[in-house]
Structures are given as structure tokens and as C-alpha cells.
Amino acid sequence: MTETLTLAKAMNEGLRRALDDDPKVLVMGEDVGRLGGVFRVTDGLQKDFGEERVIDTPLAESGIVGTAIGLALRGYRPVVEIQFDGFVFPAADQIITQLAKMRLRSLGAVRLPVVIRIPCGGGIGAVEHHSESPEAYFTHTAGLRVVACSNPSDAYTMIQQAVTCDDPVIFFEPKRRYWDKAPVDTAPGRDGWTPFDRARVVNPGEDVTVLAYGPMVKTCLEAASAALEEGRTLEVIDLRSLNPLDIDTVVSSVERTGRCVVVHEAPVFNGYGAELAARITERCFYHLEAPVLRVGGFSTPYPPSRLEDHYLPDLDRVLDGVDRAMGW
């Protein structure tokens, strides 16, 4: 059955399906119950699944993740919501020192199917700590899977895949795309679903490979349309999974185009794009016509909202990157 859903509603449907499929699945976080989350992603879930399964927790992120670890040790599959990107740091200790490493420390005896959902990124005119892109911290930590959805259909499938995964998953949701609508196939069954650790070519093209994930995918697709008017075709790839990285999909594209621009909202310096640039250079060195270029945020704290349009890569900044790659 295909329905047109917002990304937030698609997440909601995906979570609903996950709760339905497995009685061990729990949803936890601040305001996820009665309120349905500040973005309404968990709207109605407590009403339908009860307070034992959809849990309004005390206001304590370290507590939320720490107890989710304990629940997972007891056989549950907690899906935790961190209310905003900037508030994951009180839980960083539990995520980095505990969640990521317990499997290895138990020689594989322990499984930690914990999903940590983080609404991420800027562009909604918010105050401080509500617009960050903390992916590099987590992709740097071995033992965590890190994924980012960019559209309603992926939101629906990827959250279910994350919940059934036996590893801890950091799940980024692009908050400024929560209200974007698209058709979602909500028929039961998982046939035809792209595995959630695969990248996807979302716009085929010949001139430049543009790599993006989460909120920037839409911007890059818009840039691809604009570039077409100038007779350039951009191959836009939605990475979807940041760790593990589906490097083969990336390599086969860059080998054809010979040019690559990486786009993300996070600061460029030591950002996720640095890893992509290095890896692509290693694998595609003799195919490259230009260095891998990065378009992203500045090496400054996320600015006050009246300046965020300057900070966030937009269509012009992406096209500028494309121009630079072409002009090399």
C-alpha cells in the first residue's frame, strides 16, 4: 500500500510497525509519550502500545541511554529519542565508553540492539544546541552503526531495519525535512528494501559525483536540477549509511565522473567529508580530474538563526563547489 506521508509520519509508521512486530521493542525518551515527541514522531504510540512500551523518561540523557543499555542486556530492543542533536552530549559517555564497546568486551556474548534517534541539523530557526550535526563524533567511534535518512520512504524502512539490527545504531533524522512529503510503500514485508548500510544513487549523472546524506540530499537534488539548465549532469548519491560506508557505490560513480564534491552541514574541518575525500583519493586516484572538494559548515559554532542561511550550504554553495571541481 502506498501512502503519501511526511518524513515525521513515516518515522511514526515505521516505529509503529516495529513495536507491532516485536513485543521486545520499546520507545523511550523525553516527551515521547503523551506529547508524542516535540516533532510528533512518536505521536499516538503510547496510546496504542501503553506506558510500559512507550516510556516518558526523566529528563536525563545519560540516564536514558544508560538504562537502554541495561534493558537491552535483559533482552529488550530500546529505541531512544534524544530530543535535539545538541542534547546528545550528556549521553556521550554512555554511548562512547559503554554502548559501543560492550560487545567486543564480552567477546561477542553481549548484543546491544539499541537505536538512538537524533533529530539533527539546522534550518529551522532554532536557538543554540538545536541545529548541530554531530555525526563525526559517532562515526569516529568503532562499534556504532551510524545512519541518516533523507526522505519519508527511507525513514519508514530504515528505522525498522535499525530496530531489528543487533548492533547499536545512531539514527539521524533531518529535522528540517520532517514536514517533507513523499509516497511511502507501507505494505507489510521487506522485499525490495535496500539494506540500510547501502548508499543509493538518487540522481544519475555524468559530470560530477555529489555525495550527501540527511538534510543535504534534497539541497543537492535541487542543485542537480539547476545544473541541468547549464547542461551539466550531477550524479547525486545519498550515502544513507555513514558507518559502515558503502564505498563501492561511491567509487564506481567517481570512476565514471572523475570529479567529486562532498556536501554536509557539519564543519568541513575534520568532518565526515574528510574521510570520504581521503578514501576516494586512495581508490580513484588515477580517475580523478580534480581533487575531491568539500562544501559544508564553517569551523565555528553553529551561528544564531539569523545567520544560518549563510552557514548552511545551499544550492549556490553546492553549485560553486561543482564549478570549482569542473574548472580544475
Add this chain to the structure above:
Amino acid sequence: MTIDSAREAPGLTEAPPPELIQLLTPEGIRVEHPDYPLDLSPEEIRGLYRDLVMVRKVDLEAVALTRQGELGLWASLLGQEAAQVGSGRALAERDMVFPTYREHGVAWCRGLDPLRLLALFRGLSNCGWDPAEHNFHLYTIVIGSQTLHAAGYAMGVQRDGVLGTENAAGTIAYFGDGATSQGDVNEAFVFASVFNAPIVFFCQNNQWAISEPLEKQSRIPLYKRAQGFGFPGLRVDGNDVFACLAVTRRALEAARTGQGPTLIEAYTYRMGAHTTTDDPTRYRLAAELESWKLKDPIERVKAYMVKNELADAAFFDEVDAEAKRYATDLRRRCLEMPDPEPLAIFENVYAEGHSLISEEQRRFAEYLESFDD
């Protein structure tokens, strides 16, 4: 527990809890408390009343500005005026304040221009004032963080060797009921306690942390937490400006004279939404709001003043008129604030020159110029 039992929020209980320190009843009747004598001149009482009215008016104006799209967000203090003005007026100039994002009334008492607050919520700055200017630290959005800074600051005051002298400074940290669940707040209690730091922890228990009622944070009254950490905790009627003033004064005095920390739980109520993006009708019963309206912090002072002939109608009218003029002027000043220059993004990131920032700034300037032709 069922979902329904969660609706029995503490706000619905009619009688105030017996341990509540109160000097002015909701009906405006002055009561005495053996431990908290308070002697205010009529002039001082009129001053407190004016503060309450001004603070409420500024807050309402900010809410209106937000509704009109002039501010990105506003966290309203409606209902919490007495807790903030009472505690704020208890502060000596040297005392240091560590606020959250809702302490507009305390900011008022410290002399911070409300325009600064509007600038923050308008998205013009990531706070944007010098804490030393009014001994009022930066607004803190990450819940509970500032309580540790406050504890550390108080430890610094202690190390300066000024406690017990006329140079003694107290430190006060503000936070909400939800914040008491954070590790940071509990760690601040531990540090303050074991180092006997000169600090007052001022918790405004407004009954809700966004949609979560107090029961989702604690099974015991919050003021009782202090005992487990080894320092005194008390609960004051947070809608009673006299009691908040007296209790905070005394706790600050204890801090300044080396007697260590105190936790004050100001029992109050958030009358509005959590912020302007929140919809409290999704989780809160209207009856609860109605019952708290009867305890309005401004009305009770007014009733007291009228009964005791501390002010006449002309005074109340003039305060209202002043508040109105002030708000109109504040609105004008708010709308006149220009957006920051794009290159301001690169300012104040570091104290000393930083090549990466300069490089990015230069490139961005070039990029912006490329649109000029």
C-alpha cells in the same frame, strides 16, 4: 501506573503542602513565619509590585512578538514572576547568578536590558552579554549544565577568602524541576556539599518539564533531595514574592557567611506553554491551570496593598501605564535591531588569532563578493 494516573499532577491538589513557607496567602493576607521575619516598607512593597507587573508585561510582549514572527522562540515566565522577582531582589550586587533560559525576571532585577533577551530569541546572537556587567551569567539551554558552573564559581569565592567579610558574594543557580533528574545537577549538589560551597540552588518547580509532570522526575518532594546530599532544603510558595524574598535572602546570607549550600524549591506553576512552539493542551488539563490562576503572584500582592492602603488606584494605573509604555518602546527597539553581518559568524570563536578561521572568513568574503557583480 496507568496513563490516567499520570494526569493527577500535583498542581491539582487544592491545599498547599504543609511544609510550604508562605508570608502572603493567595487572598492577600500577610502571615508570619517564625524563621522568616520580613519587614518591608510600603515603598519596597510598591517596588516589588512594579517589578512583577513590568516583568509580566515584558514577557507578554515577547510572546506577542513571537506570534508575529519577530522572535524565533520565547520561553515564557508567566506565573513564575514572584519566584524570580522575590529571589532576584534578595541578591546583593556582588552575588552571581547562573540562570537557565527562562530567568527573565531575575535578569530584570539584575538590570539587564530585556532587549538583550529579545536579541537572543530573535536569533541575532547566541546569548550576547558580558556576565560580569550585571553579575548575571549567560542563559543556559542545555538542562542543568549551569549548576556545576555555579558550584565551581562558589568554590572560587570560597577560595578568595572573602566569606564572612563584607566582600562576601553568594552564588545562585536557577533550574527547573525537570533539571533535577540530570546527572550534572546531582553532581553539583555533591560538589557544593562536600566543599561546603557558598551557593543557593534555586529550583523553580513549575510542575512540568515540557509535557512531563513532576512525577516523571521524582517520587519525593524536590526540596527533600537536599537532605540526602547533606545540606538544607526548603520549599517556599513560589507565587509569594515576600516569601521568596525572605527565604532567598536568608539562604544567601548563609552562603556568604560560610554556612554552605541551600536548596530552595519554589513551588509554582508555568501558566503558559513551555515555549511558544509547545502546545500544552496536548498534555495538561484546563482545570489545573484554572486552579493556579487563583494563586496568581501579582493579584495577591495587589490585594494585600489595597487592603492595607499601601497604594491607591492612581498608583496601580500608573504602573500599568508605565509597563505599557515600556513594552511599546521595547517592541520598537526590538524591530530596529539589524541582522548581524554574515561575517560575524567568524567573530569571537577564539581569543587569539586562528589561521583556519581567518582562512575560512577570507574565502567566504570572496564568495559573497562574487554575487556583487
